[in-house]
Amino acid sequence: MTATKQDIRKFDAEQLKTWLTQHGEQGFRAKQIHEWLWKRAAGSFDEMTNLSQKTRQMLAEHFEIRPMTVAVSQRSADGTIKSSFRLHDGNLIEGVLIPAFKPNDLSAGTESDARMTACVSSQVGCSLTCKFCATGYMDRKRNLEASEIYDQVVTIDRQAKEAYGTGLTNIVYMGMGEPLLNYANVMESVEHITSPNGLGMSAKRITVSTAGIAKMIKKLGDDNVKFNLALSLHAANDVKRNQIMPINESNSLPALADALNYFYRKTGTRVTFEYIVFYNFNDSLQDAKELWQFTKKVPAKVNIIEYNPISEASFKNTDPQTLDKFAGFLEDRGVTVNIRRSRGKDIDAACGQLAGKQ
Template sequence: MDTQITKTDIRSLSLEDLKKRFLDLGEKAFRANQVYEWLWKKSAFSFDEMSNLSKPLREKLNELFVINAVKVNTSQFSSDKTIKNTFVLHDKHLIEGVLIPTTERMTACVSSQVGCSLTCKFCATGYMERKRNLNADEIYDQVVLIDQQAKEHYGIPLSNIVYMGMGEPLLNYSNVLKSIDRITAEDGLNMSYKRITVSTAGIAKMIKKLGDDDVKFNLALSLHAANDSKRNEIMPINEQNSLAALAEALKYYFAKTKNPVTYEYIIFNNFNDELEDAKELARFCKHVPCKVNIIEYNPIAFADFTNAAVDKTEIFANYLKKQGVITNIRRSRGKDIDAACGQLAVKEENK
C-alpha cells in the first residue's frame, strides 16, 4: 500500500497549523519554528537537510509529511544568455520558467498554472489545456531554482520576478498572493514587493480585488489593443472584460493602491501598428498613471502573426511619448530557444 497518499503537504500548513501538529506529536512548538524556517527561509527541499533536528524527528517528519519540491527537468541556454527551464512537478506535470539576465537586473519569469484556460491567439500557452493551478510552494520553488541558476551561471542573485510565464495569475489568485507573501516575508526570501510584477490578461473583478487587498507588488496588463473589436479578435477574454470594464477596474485599483500600471503591447504587423492604434492607446492611458512596454512579437507555430516593421514601431512609440506616455520598446530575449514572451508551451504536455 502506498502511504504517500496519506502524507500531508507540509508547505500547505501555516506556522500556527504546524505548531499545533507538532504539539499533537508531543514535540515542542519551537521545533515547528525551526522546520518553518528550513522550508521558507532556507528553501529546504527535503527533511534530511534540516540538520538542527534530531534524526528521529526527521524520520517522523518523513513518515507524516511530504515536501512536493519542484525539480529542474531540462534547461536550454540562449545565445543571449537567457535560460529556459522545464520544471517537473510532484504529479509529473511540466511547466516552464525563464531566467532573463541583463546588465541591470536578473529576472525570473515564473508560471502560475499548468497550461492556461485563456485562448489568446498569439500565445503558445493559450493553445494548451489548463491542467491545474500551481500551489504557492510550486511558484516559490521556481524562484528558488532560478535564483540558484543566476548565482551559478552569472554570479548574481535574482533582482526581479515577473509572473508572466504559463497561465493567468489572477485565475489562481490565492496561491499567487500566498507565493508572493512567502517570497517577500522576512521569514521567507525577503525580496521587495517593488521587484515583483504580476501580469494579467485582464479580469476586471480580480483587478478590483487586488485593490481591495491593497497589494504592494506591480501590476501589468496585457493590453495589445485599445480597441474592443481588435482585442476581442486576439484575446477572447475581452468579450467578458471589455476595455470600459477594465478601465473602471484599473481606476478602482489605483484609487486603493496608488500603484501605477504597466500596459504590455505586442505590436503586430498590419494589425495594431498604425497611428490610429497609437491614438487609441494614448487615450486609454489617460485613465490611470501608467507606462507602456511595446513588445516585439515572437512567432509561434500555431499563429500567422508577424512582428511590426521597425520604423512603424518607432513612429508608434514616438507618438505615445509626445502624448506624455512613458514608453519603452522591449527587445525579445531567448527567442532562439522559444523562451521569449508568448512562446512558453511545454512540448511534452502537448502530446
C-alpha cells in the same frame, strides 16, 4: 505510504505548531521547520539539522516536501536560460531567467550591477486562449501551488548565481497561466517570496501580469498589494481586443479602466500596459491614438513588446520603422514608453512562447 503523506508546505506555522503539539513535540519547533521550508528552501527533512533525528523521522513518516526538478534547460545566445520544470505529479511547466546583458558584455565590474529577472508560471497550461500566445493553445490542467511558484524562484535564483555570479533582482509572473485565476496561491507565493521569514525580496521588485480579470484587479486593490501590476492590453479598442483575447468579451476595456482606476486609488501604484505590436493589425497611428486615449483614462506607462512568432498563429512582428513611429506618437504626447526587445527567442523562451515542451 507515500500516497497518504500530506504536503507539509500547505501547513502554515500555526497549523504546524498544533500538529506538533498533538504528536508530543514542542510547539516552537514549528518556527524552525517553517524557516527551513521557506527561508532556506529545504528539499528534505534530513537537511533540518537543528531538529532531532527522531523528529525528522516522524515528519518524514507523515509529510512530504513535494519535489520540483529541472527536466531540461536551454541557454540562448543572448544569455537567457529557459527551464522546463517537472512537478511531483509529472506535469511540466516552464520558467525563464532573463539577464539584462549579453554574455560578451560581462566584465568584472558589470556582473553585480546586472538586472536578473525570473519569469515564472502560475498554472499548468492556461484557459484564456489568447490567439498570439503558445500557452493559450494548451489546456489548463491545474493551478500551481504556492510552493511550486516559490520553487521556480529558488531554482532560477540558483541558476543566476551559477551562471552569472549574482542572484535575482526581479520577478515577473508572466509565464504560463493567468495569475489572477490562481489568486490565493499567487498571493501566498508572493508572501513567501517577500516575507522576512521567507526569501525577503522587495514586493516592488515583483510584477504580476494579467490578461484582464476586472473583479480580481479590484480585489488586488482591496488587498492593498505592494507589488506591481501589468495589463496585457495589445489593443485599445474592444473589437480588435475581442479578436485576439476572448477574455475581453466578458472584461471589456471600460470595465478594465474602471477596475484599474480602483486599483490605483487603493494602492497608489501606476499600472504598466503591455502592448505587442502585430504587423498590419494593431500597429497603425490610429491604434497608437487609441492607446494614448486609453492611457488618459488610467495612470499608466506602456511597454511596447516585440512579437515572438509561434507555429500555431500567423501573426508577424511589425517592422522597425512602424514601431518607431508608433512609440514616437505616444512619447510626443507625454506617455512613458519602453520598447522591450525580445530575449531568448532562439530557444522559444521569449514572451508568448512558453508551452511546457519537453
